[in-house]
Amino acid sequence: MTSVDVRTESESEDSGPSGYAAARLRLLQGDARSGPPRRSALADLTDDWLTGLFTGGGAPRGVSLVAVGGYGRGELSPRSDLDLLLLHDGSADAGEVAALADRIWYPIWDLGLALDHSVRTPAEARKTAGEDLKVQLGLLDARHVVGDLGLTAGLRTAVLADWRNLAPKRLPELRELCEERAERQGELNYLLEPDLKEARGGLRDATALRAVAASWLADAPREGLSDARRRLLDVRDALHLTTGRATDRLALQEQDQVAAELGLLDADTLLRQVYESARTVSYASDVTWREVGRVLRSRSVRPRLRAMLGGGKGAAVAERSPLAEGVVEQDGEVVLARAARPERDPVLPLRAAAAAAQAGLPLSLHAVRRMAAAVRPLPTPWPAEAREQLVTLLGAGRPTVEVWEALEAEGLITRLLPDWERVRCRPQRNAVHTWTVDRHLVETAVRASELTRRVGRPDLLLVAGLLHDIGKGWPGDHSVAGEIIARDVAARIGFDRGDVTVLATLVRHHLLLIETATRRDLDDPATVRAVADAVGSLGTLELLHALTEADALATGPAAWSAWRGSLVADLVKRVGAVLSGDEPEGVEDVAPTAEQERLAVEAFRTGGPVLALRAQTEGPGPVGEASGEPEPLGVELIIAVPDQPGVLSAVAGVLAMHRLAVRTAELRGVGLQGVGLASGPSSGLEDSVLLLNWRVAAEYGSLPQAARLRSDLVRALDGSLDIASRLAERDAAYPRRRGTVAPPPRVTVAPAGSRLATVIEVRAQDAPGLLHRIGRALESAGVVVRSAHVSTLGANAVDAFYVTGDGAPLSGERAVGVARAVEEVLRG
Template structure:
């Protein structure tokens, strides 16, 4: 039967004919999805129009209006009919009689009805008092009667909505937030409410209302398709259950999937989650834009008065190379060229997350459309920016979502596609697989002070469940994937092996601690053999805790933590016995280092040498960018107090970031220094410019000379610069941690510093060590993403290791200085 035949039967036979035609349509008459919803709405329109015409053949001053979901034509099999009988108030008795002749046939068929009888003035008054009524009237659609009456109401309602938008939109946002609090995130729920949960159909309707206000608009890419998928799932749910329900219960998911033509319940959930993610992201962007517009309207008159009537100019503050802050978002600088800078998407994302700012959707869209793919393996800067993004804590989630919305994550990490929106049918898990991986990285970012390689911890957190997109044991599959991904990211062979081990054994500690006898030597030996080294065990311990915390409250407890800690302690003892740590002896100086040392001794001042170091990659990469990504800085300075803080401070003033750094003392040969007691400090550091190009060596040397003689007050200069940039709210970095590594060296006391990387950090460390009256024998500085992981070999004035009590006091003083 065609749609025309359906309407004819409804017209010819009245309510019973409508019921028969409706039943045929829902069972086999029209293809499911939008065609069936359109046909059902059309069939219902014809029936109600017939009822209205029969009851009031020449009606004037009265009309029948569809509102809400029915007004949008979104009729699911068990949907309510939302109807308004609109009249001009001339004949209340006749209107009441007409209402009875309309409502009773609907009730007789058992169809739910949400009805009202109002004049245009009453409708506008009610809408002004009840936001939900106003939202329903925004979708008003004329069915029968006086078309002019309906059109007049629609015009008035839309005008009221636009005029009242500054007041009503915050109310609507609060309503959406309250609903999300009650019903949760649709994209993470095993039994989601397709309508009420965040990212569901009500949120999609709210975005239509925002667009109707003309104040802001939602990102349209994929939004209509997401709404359609949720409506298709609801249609199938109504047919399977025979009820007007929006809750997608577990026991009905396979039948719903079959009704839509999907493979299984997991495929259904993944499709629903993807739709909800699109709607949720569109909501985040839209409500942020609404807030920005409302704030701008509130301050515009005052700004214009201050500017003498001129147009205010949005302030732009630099965040990173090619990235600035504007209007509370991280946006691309005017000079940014994504088509020539393949690292820009990661750099922008890392800068946004570090600043706890949302990443502009326009910037993400532009980068997705024009950015070149990264070379394989990735350049070091790309890897460092990814680690910085992963280590930025809670803001990472929103920035990652912005990249996901435009497909950038799957382009950067193709293996991500298999875990994206993948459900986890385990009540312990709160999140989908992909969201769990990001949550694990968030949790791991708070544990970076506990490990010597936070970069490996963060990448392992991102990859530990990557194998869940493949058949079989996800840990075994994940190990293979992790090796491939780590190699593409540019990690060396040793780091690739560690990451693969972490992914393969990410469940080893918690499963062993809770299921095996820890007093059995074979148990501890098996763990030690699987892990292989103390440093890997340290990482695995932190990954285990982050993974459990990211799973849900039931996955981690004080009891589990104590068992895992006990197992780690026992395994570490075994590993320590097999692999005692020794201090690496420094190699012989190079010819260039000897030359610089001799010149520094001869001139009595610092000597600089800068050597550009381009990152490995295709030859055309360096040709297009035109500048190296870093520089090796070789410095020789006559041994004297204050060299370390002075040099670190000068580099910070020139906005140079220290990526790696070494310091050693070189004793001069007798033919150079006859006294035999002359020595020179050699510093070999790799630095990168925070913005723009590198300064000249002559300027660095001049400022270092001034810093050493006391004429350059570095502390004051750094404080002035920091004061010019207000501290950002949002992300709270874990506190710095300073530990003493016992027995790490026979010749010195080893201080390990783990802290948030920031301009002037190394200057503060050097200053604190100078105040503690200790000498730095050597140091090993590294920056891993947003984390500084530094080791300082210090001695007393006599050149001996510090007594244990002095070492503890020095570590405590250094930690307090970094917390200030």
């Protein structure tokens, strides 16, 4: 059934004869009354309409119509449900009450409005509320619409009294509900497609805070809370209007429209406002629930204390335990000592934060606000104690997050680090990233704290973790911008010139190891030498290795694995050897493994492809142990085949046909002399064998048998299997679902990538058959793929191909032409 707030007047007229539909439509389409005025006006308009329905046919005595929930609060969004209670005192005839209910409910349904309704006496309403916490929460916002006002007022008084009397029991239940919902829906202030209502920090939590306040046990911090709630409601209104649906999920494809409806610059501005609002609600929730716990604990302890004091009225003072200069623990929180003077002690915020994180305790709201109001700015450069306290805070591990958020909620972080403002609540439009930029930086420091025993300068590692993406708030390459900012921040914090240089290098090259290890040929001496030149010293290399792992672990589960860690470790070992004075080995000196040699010999003897499948076991690898996360199940596929054109595209196409997703892939040639064989003049075979090392996983179902893969590969290589047609038929049979529009592919020539080959780098949306298409495009361009390094990160493929023409690197002009040709194929 079409709802009344669709965008055409003709459809609204189909909703029924009532003028309510037309008035509602005019109200929702008006530009001048958005936000709270429009929500209030919509509630008033609905009140008037329901009043007419209630009184139009005559209503029995002792009956009232009550709005509950969001409608009771007078906050009707365009697609909000109408939550209504028809309350009666039991004196009216049951038939009359039922007829009145029908007279109200059916017109609402006829207009296509969602309705949550009930008919109860006050006693029944209270009984249901006592059994169902959600019903009780809705009744806390009960508002009289029409009918017997005294009946409604009596119910409100009774429900509020019941809530306050049962608060010691119901509030823990409410907190448990909030925690369960947060576990299911996630944290609103970090989600790319958040649920504005159900996620932690959303509208449900804001409503829960109102319920806590109604209990009189505790109250939420009010600064900024009403504005945060209003902004979330405004976004939901715009979401309802742009989608025409009763949805609370802010999907990616709708964010630009919602931003435009609200008059915002773009979707990032919208998300940043949503995140800031959610953080305000989340922080208020944390503080409020801690206060509820404290009050309930004190109530349970007080009778025992009175018994110990002989039944007197004395009260015990909570014990205060010193933690640091001017900082004490009291009742499970970190507070300021009575003698503390924030106005005279500019290091106090960092000292208190470090002490709280080290103790694993929250900073009290009162302490943070007192410091924010009174503390003086730190001198430049910072005194040594301030720098040490910052490092201590960053090195405390997981408790750092909560303490950092408490400082940030009251503006202390941006006062200490002004550059933080540009990354605060900044979204990252990349499915690989779990967090916003600022939270990712803190998470990286937390991860780095687990690796401090691996480095000689843990302080530099922790600060580099905090600053490595600080340039994301500026245009251009964030690593280049971040290097400049890191130099300034490090000098301001008080590091000496040498340490400032190291920190700037770490920020500038924080992606160097992972990108080189997964996208470049580590057997090429030029690759290792380039990294060594960029890093400069063994100490910096040690720090960069740990920072790389911490950064990846803090990004998300798709960014780090034992396999990636082993590649980075191998690169670090080679670079370390160069920095120690040893020259990197050339590719011709790298021997294949025993298994690769066996397969290469067999491929040479049979003249055809040979492959081996090796299943991976579940559990963390030796490099990924710090994460404690199991490796995804998959298969390592090793293929040896006599060197010939079309191997890469053939293998990739066969894997795509068998619905095997390629996670990583490497291709390199091995000379026959390298495996103890030599081709004779009459052998008819090429002088090398191609070795392909793949890491694959079945998209669904079981893995194919090795014999079937080999059979199809033989046919693909001899041309009897038309892979392109088979893949096209499958795509036609299973059309892609509508989703977010991926950015176009980008193919570039990596500058100074190798002395032996030209490096063509491809970045594209991962899709079945992508690698097959790339291989065919390179073959069509007339180049030879000397080696390939393929990786899939989330939904993105980042592949590097070392290609030659006539056995040498391509000229600059030809290399650009090949890159353009590949990009055109992928775009087509």
